[in-house]
Amino acid sequence: MSKFDHERVVIHTGPRSGLPVIVAIHSTVLGQAVGGCRVWHYGDWHEALTDALRVSAGMTAKCAVAGLANGGGKTVVALPNGMRLDAAQRRNLLHDVADVIESLDGAYATGPDVGTTPVDMAVIGDRTRHVFCRPQEQGGSGDSSPHTAAGTLAALRATRRHLHGASKLQGCRLAVVGLGGVGEKLARMLAAEGAQLQVSDIDQAKRVLADQLGAAWIDPDEALTQDVDILVPAALGGILTQQIIPRLRCAAITGPANNQLATPEVAELLHQRGILWVPDYVAGAGGVIHALTVELHGGTRDEAAARILQIENTVHTLLATAASAGITPAQAALESVQHRIKT
Numbered sequence: 001m002s003k004f005d006h007e008r009v010v011i012h013t014g015p016r017s018g019l020p021v022i023v024a025i026h027s028t029v030l031g032q033a034v035g036g037c038r039v040w041h042y043g044d045w046h047e048a049l050t051d052a053l054r055v056s057a058g059m060t061a062k063c064a065v066a067g068l069a070n071g072g073g074k075t076v077v078a079l080p081n082g083m084r085l086d087a088a089q090r091r092n093l094l095h096d097v098a099d100v101i102e103s104l105d106g107a108y109a110t111g112p113d114v115g116t117t118p119v120d121m122a123v124i125g126d127r128t129r130h131v132f133c134r135p136q137e138q139g140g141s142g143d144s145s146p147h148t149a150a151g152t153l154a155a156l157r158a159t160r161r162h163l164h165g166a167s168k169l170q171g172c173r174l175a176v177v178g179l180g181g182v183g184e185k186l187a188r189m190l191a192a193e194g195a196q197l198q199v200s201d202i203d204q205a206k207r208v209l210a211d212q213l214g215a216a217w218i219d220p221d222e223a224l225t226q227d228v229d230i231l232v233p234a235a236l237g238g239i240l241t242q243q244i245i246p247r248l249r250c251a252a253i254t255g256p257a258n259n260q261l262a263t264p265e266v267a268e269l270l271h272q273r274g275i276l277w278v279p280d281y282v283a284g285a286g287g288v289i290h291a292l293t294v295e296l297h298g299g300t301r302d303e304a305a306a307r308i309l310q311i312e313n314t315v316h317t318l319l320a321t322a323a324s325a326g327i328t329p330a331q332a333a334l335e336s337v338q339h340r341i342k343t
């Protein structure tokens with residue numbers, strides 16, 4: 001039987017919505033647990049619980065590697081298949097979520113995730129102060145995507161340095177897969193640095209951006225297997241499968257997309273193929289660093305920006321440690337998390 005290593009899990013049927021609100025607190029060893037609020041369709045609430053347990057543990061790692069004084073948590077609400085919330089139902093549900101969070105006496109704070117937005121965080125904020133990423137005009141830290149892009153840029157500099165001895169991205173061959181909130185901003189930054197860019201999105205309307213940036217457009221079906229220095233996944237998770245690994249032609253993979261590995265074993269397969277994989281939760285931490293620094297820790301935007309730039313050092317150290325110990329960067333990251341939580 002696997003060990004239950006969460007501090008607390010609450011499942012509460014919301015009195016207004018009638019829906020089960022799950023809050024999983026994995027760890028508060030480093031400080032208040034944080035993690036987004038996911039409102040999504042699941043087969044049943046057991047699946048939602050499994051998701052909450054998995055993602056909250058991932059948040060502990062993300063915060064620990066980012067040097068934040070926070071632990072990991074997660075809220076998940078399982079919507080029955082086919083259910084669409086109207087405005088009043090959505091508000092009721094968000095107030096149910098807020099009341100559960102408030103009942104935890106500050107052990108956990110939430111932010112946006114799949115199925116929720118910064119505006120939803122403001123609604124949760126009606127009933128609890130333990131919430132982040134509210135819109136800027138409502139006193140929050142606002143859109144996290146520019147900060148996620150800035151953090152990924154820092155991680156890319158460290159990756160470039162590890163591959164080629166210098167961190168300048170000028171001339172570096174990169175494929176950015178996904179040109180949404182984060183990917184577009186990142187592609188613009190990379191183009192401004194003189195990187196040799198290829199870009200891709202399932203949305204053909206994004207071709208205009210490729211033309212603007214002087215980037216080559218790649219068909220989404222072929223985007224992951226381009227011959228580049230660094231592949232930058234910036235769309236959905238689960239893309240690094242056992243099947244795709246033999247076909248990859250990149251030297252490294254560093255991108256913000258969450259949960260890139262289809263299964264944890266894929267990290268070892270990448271290592272065997274000599275492809276560097278920077279854990280997504282390290283490369284994509286800029287947004288959460290910004291939101292927590294500004295909204296929960298009372299820091300300034302400049303302090304948050306400085307912390308985001310530190311991602312370059314963090315990734316540099318991880319890659320150097322992994323190389324000298326002959327382990328994967330994923331394993332090196334895990335050891336650094338365990339070290340931080342124990343000391």
Ligand SMILES: NC(=O)c1ccc[n+]([C@@H]2O[C@H](COP(=O)([O-])OP(=O)(O)OC[C@H]3O[C@@H](n4cnc5c(N)ncnc54)[C@H](O)[C@@H]3O)[C@@H](O)[C@H]2O)c1
Nearest residue numbers: 144145148178179180181182201202220235256257258287
């Ligand atoms: N927004 C943040 O601050 C943040 C923070 C950490 C991690 N992330 C992760 O980064 C990734 C991107 O986030 P985002 O906010 O930019 O999302 P988004 O929804 O704004 O953009 C995703 C883009 O990917 C495209 N896309 C989807 N499937 C694709 C495919 N198969 N090939 C190519 N393009 C495809 C979509 O059309 C869209 O343009 C997600 O995995 C997200 O979880 C985002």
